[in-house]
Amino acid sequence: MQELRKERLDRGVKVRSESIYAISSLKEIMFIIGPGLLLAALLLILPLFVSSYWQGVLKITGVYVLLAIGFGFLANYVGLVSLGGALFVGVGGYLSGGLNYFFDLPMIVTIPIAAVGGALICTILLLPALPLRGVYFAIVTLVYPMALSRIIVATGAFRGTDGLPGLERFPVGIGPIYLIFIVILICLYLLSRLVNYEDFGLVLRGVKDNELSIKASALHLTWYKIQAVFIAAFMGCFAGAYLTHLYGWVGTSLLAQDFSILPVAAAVVGGPGTIFGPLVGAFILVPISEAMRDYGTLRIVFYAIILVIFVVFWTEGILDYLKRKYEQFEHWVEM
Amino acid sequence: MSSNDDYMLEVNDLLVYYENAIAINNVSLKCQKARITGVFGANSAGKSTLMHSISGLILDMKEKEMRKGGERITWYGEVKYNGKDIIDVKPSDRAGMGLVLSPERRQVFPESTAMENLKIGSYLATKEQTKKSLEFVFKLFPELVNMKKREAGFLSGGEQQMLAIARALMAQPKLLLLDEPLLGLAPSVESRLAQAIKDIKDETNITIMLSEQYARPVFPVIDYGYVMENGSIVLEGTSEELMNNPDVLGAYFGM
Numbered sequence: 001m002q003e004l005r006k007e008r009l010d011r012g013v014k015v016r017s018e019s020i021y022a023i024s025s026l027k028e029i030m031f032i033i034g035p036g037l038l039l040a041a042l043l044l045i046l047p048l049f050v051s052s053y054w055q056g057v058l059k060i061t062g063v064y065v066l067l068a069i070g071f072g073f074l075a076n077y078v079g080l081v082s083l084g085g086a087l088f089v090g091v092g093g094y095l096s097g098g099l100n101y102f103f104d105l106p107m108i109v110t111i112p113i114a115a116v117g118g119a120l121i122c123t124i125l126l127l128p129a130l131p132l133r134g135v136y137f138a139i140v141t142l143v144y145p146m147a148l149s150r151i152i153v154a155t156g157a158f159r160g161t162d163g164l165p166g167l168e169r170f171p172v173g174i175g176p177i178y179l180i181f182i183v184i185l186i187c188l189y190l191l192s193r194l195v196n197y198e199d200f201g202l203v204l205r206g207v208k209d210n211e212l213s214i215k216a217s218a219l220h221l222t223w224y225k226i227q228a229v230f231i232a233a234f235m236g237c238f239a240g241a242y243l244t245h246l247y248g249w250v251g252t253s254l255l256a257q258d259f260s261i262l263p264v265a266a267a268v269v270g271g272p273g274t275i276f277g278p279l280v281g282a283f284i285l286v287p288i289s290e291a292m293r294d295y296g297t298l299r300i301v302f303y304a305i306i307l308v309i310f311v312v313f314w315t316e317g318i319l320d321y322l323k324r325k326y327e328q329f330e331h332w333v334e335m
Numbered sequence: 336m337s338s339n340d341d342y343m344l345e346v347n348d349l350l351v352y353y354e355n356a357i358a359i360n361n362v363s364l365k366c367q368k369a370r371i372t373g374v375f376g377a378n379s380a381g382k383s384t385l386m387h388s389i390s391g392l393i394l395d396m397k398e399k400e401m402r403k404g405g406e407r408i409t410w411y412g413e414v415k416y417n418g419k420d421i422i423d424v425k426p427s428d429r430a431g432m433g434l435v436l437s438p439e440r441r442q443v444f445p446e447s448t449a450m451e452n453l454k455i456g457s458y459l460a461t462k463e464q465t466k467k468s469l470e471f472v473f474k475l476f477p478e479l480v481n482m483k484k485r486e487a488g489f490l491s492g493g494e495q496q497m498l499a500i501a502r503a504l505m506a507q508p509k510l511l512l513l514d515e516p517l518l519g520l521a522p523s524v525e526s527r528l529a530q531a532i533k534d535i536k537d538e539t540n541i542t543i544m545l546s547e548q549y550a551r552p553v554f555p556v557i558d559y560g561y562v563m564e565n566g567s568i569v570l571e572g573t574s575e576e577l578m579n580n581p582d583v584l585g586a587y588f589g590m
Binding site for chain 1: 350352354355402403404407409411
């Protein structure tokens with residue numbers, strides 16, 4: 001009997017599109033940008049075809065997508081496991097809410113200020129923790145939102161547990177969905193360019209692999225980490241400011257652990273190999289979670305089960321699997 | 336005369352692929368009982384893959400890669416241990432059968448003391464066996480006696496290697512696999528360890544298979560040797576036969 005073995009080879013179009021021939025024909029160009037275009041088209045068309053209830057779900061999904069992309073970027077490309085989603089959302093939310101409540105600034109001003117200013121604040125807060133790696137960094141980022149929420153309750157700042165009511169709200173309709181989806185698409189595009197084609201992204205991946213070698217190459221390690229955290233914090237703070245004006249209210253619930261934990265699950269489900277993976281994960285998990293709202297906190301159990309299944313049996317994640325199928329084909333060969 | 340009983344280990348037509356790259360190409364080799372068999376080859380010749388296939392670690396690697404969606408590892412062929420095909424036996428079970436690997440780059444438990452390392456190694460042994468092996472190990476490597484309480488990560492390279500071999504001995508091997516036991520050691524320590532390996536064979540009748548890049552320090556102690564290149568065995572012979580081969584002299588003795 002002749003022994004057979006499954007061989008895995010790159011598709012011809014992938015090999016061609018990696019080289020100068022990438023621009024030789026429409027087929028190669030589409031091979032490269034096709035998936036991105038498809039994603040953009042899906043995101044832009046989807047809001048038109050769902051009921052108003054699910055439009056609401058899409059807005060929340062968008063918030064989690066931004067957090068998940070930020071988490072995936074820090075964890076998979078910089079090596080910082082950040083559970084700071086709640087910190088980013090909280091700081092961004094309270095900043096934009098505070099500006100709107102105390103200074104009567106319109107949201108067209110407060111959202112950009114909250115995104116940039118909040119990212120700065122978060123980066124400064126996390127600065128002492130930047131030399132830490134792995135679980136230590138994760139703990140610090142987890143502790144900040146807990147502490148902030150206690151401080152707000154104890155001191156009564158920002159009106160304590162009552163929160164700031166009556167803030168400016170987004171108009172009804174699909175406009176707000178497009179706002180966050182377009183921000184997501186821009187972030188995805190810039191991030192994937194950054195990690196795949198720019199020297200800066202190359203250094204960041206080096207930071208993940210070996211910090212000592214980065215230092216030995218005369219690169220300022222902390223400065224690169226600061227920039228990476230700023231990028232992730234920017235996305236998170238924008239999400240927080242968005243959430244504030246979505247509800248027209250700011251409270252300590254913006255510092256809830258959900259914003260820290262769900263992005264982790266989304267990044268695991270989506271797969272660690274791409275910037276797009278966490279987005280896919282969030283788009284699967286958040287609507288499922290929404291559909292299970294009737295079961296209350298049992299949802300957490302459900303998440304945990306999904307997370308365990310993916311971590312143990314399918315570490316690859318959905319998008320990495322699809323990417324492999326997209327770029328490679330398999331056939332049987334004789335040994 | 337040459338019945339199967341003379342051979343502890345037989346590898347027949349072994350093929351190992353890492354995805355599309357062939358790591359081991361139709362390798363057949365035998366280890367005689369109570370003898371030292373050497374496998375020599377440059378980097379990427381397939382020595383470590385061969386060791387992993389025999390010790391069974393390759394099963395673990397395959398599963399990990401499968402979950403990650405990484406490269407697929409496939410193999411065909413036979414690995415016969417005492418006449419029984421063990422290619423699908425788990426590595427832990429193989430260790431229980433007396434097939435013990437002292438891995439490449441030592442892999443001691445850095446935060447346990449030397450003594451604890453040895454105790455971990457003797458997990459499968461009975462109390463009697465442990466006591467006997469400990470005596471033997473400390474006789475073989477007197478350097479370790481004073482290091483009992485020292486954390487393994489703080490030992491020197493040579494001491495760590497001794498500890499790794501000692502730890503493998505504690506697991507009551509019948510066939511001891513040593514993957515590059517002289518990696519990165521000073522010449523004086525090299526010959527010291529080569530002598531120790533010979534002592535293990537002489538005093539305990541344990542069958543030993545070792546792999547090495549640089550043949551000079553271990554050549555005097557081996558009984559039979561194989562030379563690998565790009566995943567295949569290109570030469571084999573007794574120690575003297577190989578030593579008189581001009582190709583081997585050039586490639587593995589630096590002459």
